[in-house]
Structure formats: C-alpha cells, structure tokens
Amino acid sequence: MKLLIKGGRVINPAEKFDKIADVLVEDGKIKAIGENLEAAGAEVYDATGKVVTPGLIDLHVHFREPGQEAKEDFESGANAAAAGGFTTVCTMPNTKPAVDDAAMVRSLEKRAEDVAKVHVKIIGAVTKGQEGKELAELGDMIEAGAVAFSDDGHYDQKAKVLLNAFDYLHTFDKVIVNHDEETSLVEDGVMNEGHRSAMLGLKGRPTVAEDIAVARDIMLAEYAGSRVHVAHISSARAVDIVRQAKKRGVRVTCEVTPQHLTMTDECVNLFDTSTKINPPLRAQKDCEALLEGLKDGTIDAIVTDHSPHAQEDKDREYIYAPSGFPGLETSLGIMLTDLYHQGKLDLTTIVSKMTCEPAKVFGMDAGTLAVGKNADITVIDPELTWTVDEKKFYTKGSHSPFIGRELKGKAVLTVVAGKIVMQDGEVL
Numbered sequence: 001m002k003l004l005i006k007g008g009r010v011i012n013p014a015e016k017f018d019k020i021a022d023v024l025v026e027d028g029k030i031k032a033i034g035e036n037l038e039a040a041g042a043e044v045y046d047a048t049g050k051v052v053t054p055g056l057i058d059l060h061v062h063f064r065e066p067g068q069e070a071k072e073d074f075e076s077g078a079n080a081a082a083a084g085g086f087t088t089v090c091t092m093p094n095t096k097p098a099v100d101d102a103a104m105v106r107s108l109e110k111r112a113e114d115v116a117k118v119h120v121k122i123i124g125a126v127t128k129g130q131e132g133k134e135l136a137e138l139g140d141m142i143e144a145g146a147v148a149f150s151d152d153g154h155y156d157q158k159a160k161v162l163l164n165a166f167d168y169l170h171t172f173d174k175v176i177v178n179h180d181e182e183t184s185l186v187e188d189g190v191m192n193e194g195h196r197s198a199m200l201g202l203k204g205r206p207t208v209a210e211d212i213a214v215a216r217d218i219m220l221a222e223y224a225g226s227r228v229h230v231a232h233i234s235s236a237r238a239v240d241i242v243r244q245a246k247k248r249g250v251r252v253t254c255e256v257t258p259q260h261l262t263m264t265d266e267c268v269n270l271f272d273t274s275t276k277i278n279p280p281l282r283a284q285k286d287c288e289a290l291l292e293g294l295k296d297g298t299i300d301a302i303v304t305d306h307s308p309h310a311q312e313d314k315d316r317e318y319i320y321a322p323s324g325f326p327g328l329e330t331s332l333g334i335m336l337t338d339l340y341h342q343g344k345l346d347l348t349t350i351v352s353k354m355t356c357e358p359a360k361v362f363g364m365d366a367g368t369l370a371v372g373k374n375a376d377i378t379v380i381d382p383e384l385t386w387t388v389d390e391k392k393f394y395t396k397g398s399h400s401p402f403i404g405r406e407l408k409g410k411a412v413l414t415v416v417a418g419k420i421v422m423q424d425g426e427v428l
C-alpha cells in the first residue's frame with residue numbers, strides 16, 4: 001500500500017518544517033518527505049494549494065461508552081473525528097459506569113480496535129466511580145494502556161485524595177487532567193456569572209470557582225512534584241495562575257477549546273441550549289486572555305471537549321439541559337475562520353497546538369511527520385468555504401452553537417496508519 005501526497009505545504013511544527021513538499025507513505029509508515037518524490041504504483045493525492053500536517057490530536061472527547069451509546073459510541077465518535085481531520089482522540093471516563101479499572105480499559109481498547117477508524121486512547125478515572133473518595137486502580141490501568149487520568153465532569157473536592165493520586169502517579173510520570181470548578185461555587189449555576197446571567201435571571205458559575213480550583217490543584221501537583229493538566233481552561237485569571245506556575249517550574253500544562261476562545265456569554269439565549277457547557281462561555285476579556293495564553297505558550301493544546309448529547313436531552317429548558325456539544329467536526333473550521341483568517345493566530349501555532357504539543361502532554365508517540373513514524377496525516381484546505389449542517393454530522397450529537405455558520409477552512413483528507421479514512425468530508 002503506497003500513497004503519495006504531492007505538492008502541499010507541509011507544516012510539521014515538531015521539526016520546525018514548513019515547505020512545499022511531497023509525502024510518501026508505505027505500509028502504514030512515512031517513507032519519505034521531499035521534493036519531486038516518485039513512487040511506482042502509488043495512489044497519488046494532489047495537495048497543491050493545501051496544507052499537509054501531522055494527524056490532528058484531541059486530548060479531550062466524550063465517546064460515552066459504556067452506558068450512554070445513544071449519545072455517542074466509539075464508531076460514531078471516531079467517524080466524527082475522521083471527518084474533522086483527527087487521527088488520535090482521547091476519551092474521558094465519565095461514562096456509566098465510569099472507566100475505573102484495567103478490565104474496562106482493555107475492553108474499550110478492543111472496542112476501538114474493532115470499530116474505530118481513528119486511534120482512540122483511553123483516559124482512566126482518578127477515583128473509583130469518579131466519586132472523589134477512593135483512588136481507582138491507577139497502576140493496573142496504566143499497564144492496560146490508559147494514557148492519562150481524569151475525573152472530568154467532576155471536581156475532586158477532597159484535596160487529600162488528589163494528593164495521594166499525584167504522589168502515586170509520580171512513579172509512572174502520568175498526568176492528571178483536572179476539571180477545575182470548585183463545586184460549592186457552581187452548584188445550580190448554568191452559565192457564566194455576570195451581566196448576561198443577571199439579565200436572563202439564570203444562576204451563574206463565577207470565574208473564581210475555576211481560579212481557586214486551578215490554584216489548589218497546581219499547588220498539590222507542585223507539592224508532590226507531579227504533573228497536572230488543567231482541562232478546558234476558560235478564565236483569564238486561571239490562565240495567569242498557570243503562567244506563573246510554569247515560570248516557577250511547576251509541571252503544569254493546560255488546554256483550551258475553540259468555543260471558549262471565540263464565544264462569550266453574550267451568545268447565551270434561553271431558547272438555545274447548545275451554548276450550555278461546562279465550564280461556561282465567559283466574557284470577552286477571558287477570550288482575549290485565552291488567546292494570549294495560546295500565543296505565549298501558557299496554553300499547550302487546543303481540544304474539542306466533544307460532548308454529544310441526544311436530541312431529547314438537549315431539547316429542554318436551559319436550566320435542565322445537560323452541558324456540552326459535539327465539537328470534532330467544527331473545531332478546525334472555527335480555529336481557521338475566527339482566528340487564522342482574522343489574523344489573530346498563525347497557522348503554525350494552530351497546527352502545533354493540535355498535533356505535537358498535545359502529544360507531548362500525554363507522552364504519546366504521535367503528532368509529527370518524520371520518516372519511519374506512523375503515517376497519521378491530515379490535509380487541510382484553508383480556503384474551502386462550507387456551512388455547518390447538522391444533517392451531515394457523523395456524531396450522534398445534534399446541538400452545536402455553530403450550526404448554520406459559514407466557515408472557511410476544513411480538513412479534506414484524513415490518513416490513519418497509511419489508510420485514507422476520510423476524503424472530501426466523506427468517511428470511507
């Protein structure tokens with residue numbers, strides 16, 4: 001099996017490579033990168049005018065297996081990933097039941113192997129049942145292949161339990177991904193606390209809930225000498241707390257979503273539950289601080305927090321609807337339209353935060369286009385104009401605040417281990 005991707009602008013931030021070049025793939029691996037490559041018998045893909053990057057990586061998706069397959073399963077989730085240009089995704093353990101032992105990690109890996117068109121990596125729970133009380137079988141789950149640990153969807157209230165987890169994981173050099181919102185400050189809150197929540201009469205979730213949680217978890221990780229990764233950072237103050245911690249040498253990393261970078265709480269409307277997410281959409285000053293954090297290296301990764309829910313779950317009053325929306329099929333388009341084409345963020349930074357940098361956070365051997373590496377490749381047409389249409393979604397999730405938007409820029413080819421799994425929007 002040979003594939004020759006010809007004449008594209010190859011951007012490989014891991015090697016500071018940015019040139020018009022051909023990429024030759026053979027037997028699932030990258031065989032050569034260079035000019036005017038020839039390969040007898042190879043399938044040729046003309047990438048003229050397009051951008052060729054390492055396969056996109058998403059550290060934060062919710063594929064809902066086991067237990068909530070009506071919202072998403074490994075097959076539909078992986079198809080959505082392929083459609084969005086992702087070749088590796090890491091799925092969160094806030095399932096029913098939570099993924100908190102080695103047998104579950106192994107069975108999900110098997111599921112991924114059987115039905116997923118992209119690489120699906122498993123994140124294990126930090127505590128049993130994600131209840132924040134007793135440590136889950138962390139060591140066994142690492143042996144089974146868990147790439148990281150998280151009680152995402154929940155804040156671990158007991159500092160002692162989290163400290164034990166940091167101490168334990170120190171030996172394995174594995175990272176904990178923390179959902180940082182202090183529970184007592186966000187209970188019953190459904191959107192950002194501010195002018196808009198007051199106008200709508202909705203209970204707010206203040207940024208200080210995130211700030212103090214981020215500060216506490218950084219201090220715990222620092223004390224243990226362990227690694228902490230802040231999930232879906234959304235407040236300006238929290239970005240600065242991470243920035244200061246990085247300066248002192250704390251082993252902290254963090255991630256941001258396209259929605260938190262580009263939308264504010266002014267978008268919240270009582271009759272559209274697609275904007276209900278955790279943490280909530282914040283204020284303009286937070287968006288600006290997140291962008292600054294991406295540019296100065298405080299924020300390591302762009303993630304989707306792909307959180308699909310069934311239509312009947314989301315079609316409820318704002319206060320009762322569950323939080324989250326599916327982001328895999330819109331993430332790249334939003335980043336390119338609202339940030340790259342607006343001159344706010346360069347292409348190399350976007351590619352880097354969606355490939356080699358996230359790979360580094362979880363210690364995954366991916367995110368670069370080097371000879372001999374797995375041929376996970378994404379081809380992007382940065383000029384392609386398209387409209388977000390939920391009828392064309394591969395995810396089972398129905399609601400997204402981006403539906404109907406005209407975007408500029410899209411993945412047009414996704415290659416996983418040398419095999420084309422998506423071409424021109426069609427998952428093959």
Ligand SMILES: NC(=O)N[C@@H](CC(=O)O)C(=O)O
Binds near residue numbers: 154308324
């Ligand atoms: N991010 C979200 O809005 N939702 C997440 C859980 C969570 O992080 O609250 C989900 O699993 O749906």
